[in-house]
Amino acid sequence: MSKFVRSSSVCLCILALGLAMGALAHAQTPAAAAAPTATPSPLPATTKELATAVAQAPTTADLAKGDPGGTITGTVNDVPVTNPKVGLTLGDTANQVGQNKIAINFVWTLVTGFLVMFMQAGFALVEAGLCRVKNANHTYMMNFVVYGCGLFAYWLLGFAIQMGGAAGNGNLGGLQSLSSEHTMSLFHKTWGLFGGAGMFLSGHPYDVGVMVIFLFEMVFMDTALTIVTGACAERWKFLAFAVSSVIMGAITYPLYGNWAWGGGWLSQLGTNVGLGHGYCDFAGSGVVHAVGGITALAVSMIVGPRIGKFNRDGSSNPIIGHDISAVMIGCFILAFGWFGFNPGSTLGASAAGNLRIGTIAVDTMLAGCTGTFGALLFMWMKNGKVDASMSGNGLLAGLVAITAPSGFVSTVGAAIIGVVAGVLVCLSCSFIENVMKVDDPVGAISVHGTCGLWGVLSVGLLADGTSNYGGSWNGVAGSVTGLFYGDPSQLVAQLVGISTLIGFVFTLSFLINLCIELFVGQRVSVETEVAGLDIPEMGQLGYPEFVFRPEPESMQQAEAAYGVTSSVFAS
Amino acid sequence: MAANKSQGSYYTLFLVAATVLCAGLYDISSGIGILLLILGALGMVASLLGMLKIKSLEGRTALKPGPGFMKLIGAGVCALGWLITLYGMHLTPSVGGRLVLALVGISVSLFGIIVVLPAAFNKNAVWKA
Numbered sequence: 001m002s003k004f005v006r007s008s009s010v011c012l013c014i015l016a017l018g019l020a021m022g023a024l025a026h027a028q029t030p031a032a033a034a035a036p037t038a039t040p041s042p043l044p045a046t047t048k049e050l051a052t053a054v055a056q057a058p059t060t061a062d063l064a065k066g067d068p069g070g071t072i073t074g075t076v077n078d079v080p081v082t083n084p085k086v087g088l089t090l091g092d093t094a095n096q097v098g099q100n101k102i103a104i105n106f107v108w109t110l111v112t113g114f115l116v117m118f119m120q121a122g123f124a125l126v127e128a129g130l131c132r133v134k135n136a137n138h139t140y141m142m143n144f145v146v147y148g149c150g151l152f153a154y155w156l157l158g159f160a161i162q163m164g165g166a167a168g169n170g171n172l173g174g175l176q177s178l179s180s181e182h183t184m185s186l187f188h189k190t191w192g193l194f195g196g197a198g199m200f201l202s203g204h205p206y207d208v209g210v211m212v213i214f215l216f217e218m219v220f221m222d223t224a225l226t227i228v229t230g231a232c233a234e235r236w237k238f239l240a241f242a243v244s245s246v247i248m249g250a251i252t253y254p255l256y257g258n259w260a261w262g263g264g265w266l267s268q269l270g271t272n273v274g275l276g277h278g279y280c281d282f283a284g285s286g287v288v289h290a291v292g293g294i295t296a297l298a299v300s301m302i303v304g305p306r307i308g309k310f311n312r313d314g315s316s317n318p319i320i321g322h323d324i325s326a327v328m329i330g331c332f333i334l335a336f337g338w339f340g341f342n343p344g345s346t347l348g349a350s351a352a353g354n355l356r357i358g359t360i361a362v363d364t365m366l367a368g369c370t371g372t373f374g375a376l377l378f379m380w381m382k383n384g385k386v387d388a389s390m391s392g393n394g395l396l397a398g399l400v401a402i403t404a405p406s407g408f409v410s411t412v413g414a415a416i417i418g419v420v421a422g423v424l425v426c427l428s429c430s431f432i433e434n435v436m437k438v439d440d441p442v443g444a445i446s447v448h449g450t451c452g453l454w455g456v457l458s459v460g461l462l463a464d465g466t467s468n469y470g471g472s473w474n475g476v477a478g479s480v481t482g483l484f485y486g487d488p489s490q491l492v493a494q495l496v497g498i499s500t501l502i503g504f505v506f507t508l509s510f511l512i513n514l515c516i517e518l519f520v521g522q523r524v525s526v527e528t529e530v531a532g533l534d535i536p537e538m539g540q541l542g543y544p545e546f547v548f549r550p551e552p553e554s555m556q557q558a559e560a561a562y563g564v565t566s567s568v569f570a571s
Numbered sequence: 572m573a574a575n576k577s578q579g580s581y582y583t584l585f586l587v588a589a590t591v592l593c594a595g596l597y598d599i600s601s602g603i604g605i606l607l608l609i610l611g612a613l614g615m616v617a618s619l620l621g622m623l624k625i626k627s628l629e630g631r632t633a634l635k636p637g638p639g640f641m642k643l644i645g646a647g648v649c650a651l652g653w654l655i656t657l658y659g660m661h662l663t664p665s666v667g668g669r670l671v672l673a674l675v676g677i678s679v680s681l682f683g684i685i686v687v688l689p690a691a692f693n694k695n696a697v698w699k700a
Binding site: 153199200202238242275301435503506511519520524525526528536538 | 693
């Protein structure tokens with residue numbers, strides 16, 4: 001009875017919070033923008049005026065005295081002049097303005113890309129920390145090597161498939177050399193399938209703007225690849241992982257990425273069949289996280305559960321990770337990197353509505369915060385204790401879920417999305433483990449797969465119609481708007497994206513990895529698994545100077561059933 | 572047997588062949604490109620066959636053979652749900668109708684993932700031994 005009361009209390013609390021947030025959202029009608037005061041028409045600039053400005057600019061002698069206040073550094077003298085005989089012209093000035101816009105956007109996109117790259121360290125810490133000590137080296141190595149596997153595959157082929165037809169991005173100079181999208185005609189409409197320009201970043205795509213977008217998209221792709229390593233840790237053969245990662249980076253991820261971001265058919269659902277603004281995924285809840293989580297599910301099923309995870313009656317045994325400090329620090333690194341993930345997806349900090357980067361960053365923080373609370377409070381009420389690893393997963397769940405809607409929702413929407421994700425990740429972990437009997441050592445399938453799908457869905461529900469990225473999105477004029485703000489067709493577009501993730505991406509990943517199982521073999525031997533993957537696969541323990549405690553008796557019994565005893569543990 | 576030199580060799584061949592194959596794709600309009608494409612494809616096949624040859628050296632794994640056909644059926648059901656969703660966008664122009672058909676398609680796919688595939692994999696599961 002008390003369990004029923006507790007569960008009912010949890011549900012009522014969540015419902016009440018949701019209703020309160022919803023009421024607050026509706027009450028907070030954004031104030032109408034103040035009408036701009038009339039300003040006198042500026043006098044047209046003339047070459048004579050520019051010459052006057054040049055004459056009045058600080059001289060070399062002035063600058064030689066130093067500029068502690070920064071008042072004379074950066075003047076009209078710093079604008080490049082095309083023809084020194086003519087002097088500074090309006091054309092020179094306009095060119096510099098344009099180059100400044102592109103330079104700002106380049107720097108923004110690159111720096112945020114660097115932050116996302118650093119997330120690889122966060123993933124490594126979280127995954128290794130949640131695994132047993134005898135597999136630490138192997139788990140760290142998978143996260144280390146996946147960066148190289150993915151980058152190489154993406155450079156060879158993946159980028160071309162994903163972004164080969166992505167020309168038209170005004171933030172980065174147009175990217176006109178990426179103008180090769182293979183299409184097909186169906187139901188009297190043209191649908192993009194995959195790109196063709198950009199292999200080896202050679203030929204016409206050897207372009208400054210293309211290099212920027214390559215770096216940014218590559219680090220996103222690598223995030224998807226690294227998700228799989230967590231779900232399959234502690235029994236995935238390194239060779240199989242290496243082959244699977246290359247194929248995922250070359251084909252699986254870029255294909256869906258093209259459909260959503262590269263001018264493919266999912267993004268065209270708005271222009272072709274009138275479904276909202278087409279499939280909208282601002283920073284990749286679907287493209288990155290759901291693809292990663294769903295592929296992780298497919299591979300986990302094929303690899304099978306760890307020895308000792310499930311008992312003969314189907315009940316599961318907790319297998320505790322070896323380093324909770326690594327998990328917590330890893331989560332913070334991921335949260336930090338997410339400031340690159342979401343705000344960086346504007347691909348610019350100048351023009352075309354890009355000043356919304358502050359809103360996106362705050363939405364990201366808030367969703368992470370409420371995601372943490374959602375998981376922490378749920379587990380506290382359910383088990384009576386605060387669960388550190390699940391709280392970390394709650395933070396990540398909130399961040400994953402806000403990734404798609406971050407560019408389109410208010411802070412209230414972000415908070416709702418986060419708290420739902422925090423509770424959802426706990427329920428999903430339990431379902432996947434206890435009902436589907438799929439072993440996921442780090443909860444990657446739930447964090448990234450389940451919450452990624454929730455993030456995609458939430459765009460169709462909570463996009464508030466106030467964003468403005470150049471007046472249109474996916475070729476459809478206006479702002480992305482969800483069901484609760486008046487556009488139910490956006491929800492349908494999101495559902496098509498979800499169906500594609502579940503129905504196509506899962507099936508493709510499943511079949512590819514079945515082939516890898518056939519040729520390579522996905523799983524290590526029983527002896528290797530029991531001994532720990534570090535020495536058999538890597539040749540060295542993760543912590544060679546430590547003396548390890550024996551594993552729990554239930555684990556020793558399960559391993560003994562195979563006639564194998566572990567060799568790295570103290571007797 | 573775990574990691575060994577043969578694995579390293581065949582994976583190196585895999586990466587080199589993938590590079591050559593992609594170089595062929597890049598320049599497919601020329602004769603050299605087609606030659607590279609063929610060489611790359613042959614290299615990929617050779618690497619996979621090599622990995623197959625050394626697969627048995629790994630030794631026994633905890634996995635037991637399962638009903639392969641049922642796994643393919645599960646994947647097929649999953650894909651069928653996606654096709655239902657896509658066709659639904661063409662079948663009706665109404666938002667409500669498309670919403671319903673999208674949900675039907677997603678449900679069919681989830682049935683394949685949550686019911687059919689786990690049943691196939693858990694039939695001879697590791698923990699049932």
